[in-house]
Amino acid sequence: MDTELLKTFLEVHRCRHFGKAAENLYLTQSAVSFRIRQLESQLGVSLFTRHRNNIQLTGAGERLLPxxxxxxxxxxxxxxxxxxxxxxxxxxxxxxxxxxxxxxxxxxxxxxxxxxxxxxxxxxxxxxxxxxxxxxxxxxxxxxxxxxxxxxxxxxxxxxSLKLELVSSKPGQNLHSALNGPYVKVDWGTQFSIQHAKQLKEQAPPLLHTGIGRIALDFILDHGGSAFLPQGLTQEGIDNGSLYAVEGAPQLNRExxxxxxxxxxxxxxxxxxxxxxxxxxxxxx
Structure with missing residues (x-):
């Protein structure tokens, strides 16, 4: 199997967007689409569902991923x-x-x-x-x-360890307003989920749930909202005024x-x- 097809498949999965995947791979969007069609043809299955730019893996795509x-x-x-x-x-x-x-x-x-x-x-x-x-x-x-x-x-x-702090795209947010506004929950592992459940009980369902911190960061910078993120990802935004620490939010650590x-x-x-x-x-x- 052509490894370039697998690289393209993984990049589309990571970006959830054919255009962004094409930019990252230095290809045209049509070339990325052609590679995915080639891979699907070789495997005899559909790997992605496409609904109004919402690109998700099919069951076959999930099995191919690992x-x-x-x-x-x-x-x-x-x-x-x-x-x-x-x-x-x-x-x-x-x-x-x-x-x-x-x-x-x-x-x-x-x-x-x-x-x-x-x-x-x-x-x-x-x-x-x-x-x-x-x-x-x-x-x-x-x-x-x-x-x-x-x-x-x-x-x-x-x-x-990583020190995870609740940051928001809006200044002056308190814990309640940040968790019940547009909130993005990032999967930082099992212990984080346990700490999150114990300390943050008054929370509406997340607007977005993701396993990648950078996806959460890009989302709240583009669309507004809050998320628990490590300083290594948020420092630039806090320095330039595009992100703000949420008042009264606990710091959750991940070993x-x-x-x-x-x-x-x-x-x-x-x-x-x-x-x-x-x-x-x-x-x-």
């Missing part, structure tokens, strides 16, 4: 391993969910790169189930997760965990990275 992510992850690892073989370099593959990459891992990647010297890095994003499977199949050296997997073969260490095989091939390097990830944000350059 396979597409795993296939691309394996293909990228294979290409890089082959390319590195002639230089006899060591490669370390680190992956995280999108919600961990944006506010946490992205800022620490330069520190990891500088510390590891000649080690080549590969960084990707994927859902938790794909990450755990990739670890067990030795296609990944280390995964950053919100919820620690209870798998006997894996070592799990806490490597940091982050590094997971890797107990008998990992590059165990010393992985444990070193765990220590680097503990570096406070204020000490990053």
């Amino acid at each position: 396979h597409a992510e795993a296939m691309l992850l394996s293909w990228q690892r294979a290409k890089q391993d082959i390319a590195l073989a002639s230089h006899q370099s060591v490669q370390l593959a680190i992956s995280a969910s999108t919600n961990i990459w944006d506010p946490f891992l992205q800022r620490r990647l330069p520190l990891i790169y500088r510390s590891l010297g000649q080690v080549a890095l590969r960084a990707d994003t994927a859902p938790q189930d794909v990450l755990v499977r990739s670890l067990l199949e030795r296609r990944l050296d280390m995964a950053l997760l919100f919820d620690p997997p209870k798998v006997e073969e894996l070592e799990v260490k806490e490597v940091g 982050l965990y590094g997971a890797y095989l107990k008998d990992a091939d590059r165990l010393n390097l992985v444990e070193h990275v765990c220590q680097l990830l503990l570096t406070p944000s204020d000490n990053l350059q």
Whole structure:
């Protein structure tokens, strides 16, 4: 199967919009539509439903999603391993969910790169189930997760946390008005959902529910509303006056965990990275 078709499928799923996917892939919208039709033709199923620009995965698309992510992850690892073989370099593959990459891992990647010297890095994003499977199949050296997997073969260490603050596109919002106005709920993992349910009981149903923090951020900036987001995503908006902290809102913390095989091939390097990830944000350059 053409991996470009899978890349296009994943990008359309991420953006929920053919035009935005085309921009991100540096293609025309017609080219993106053609690739999706090709993939659907090869599989003999429809992958997306399209109703007034509301693009959603079909049942078949949902089933393809983890396979597409795993296939691309394996293909990228294979290409890089082959390319590195002639230089006899060591490669370390680190992956995280999108919600961990944006506010946490992205800022620490330069520190990891500088510390590891000649080690080549590969960084990707994927859902938790794909990450755990990739670890067990030795296609990944280390995964950053919100919820620690209870798998006997894996070592799990806490490597940091995210401070999630309720922000709004409107100034002067209190907790009640923010939660009962246009509110976007982001899935920050199981413990966040428990904290959210305990501390925020007087809440109307969310206008939007998403698993990606950046989708929530873009939505409230474009259409108004509020959401719990980490400082790494909101600081620019607060500085320029497009976002405001909600008065009286609790701060909800999410611990982050590094997971890797107990008998990992590059165990010393992985444990070193765990220590680097503990570096406070204020000490990053």
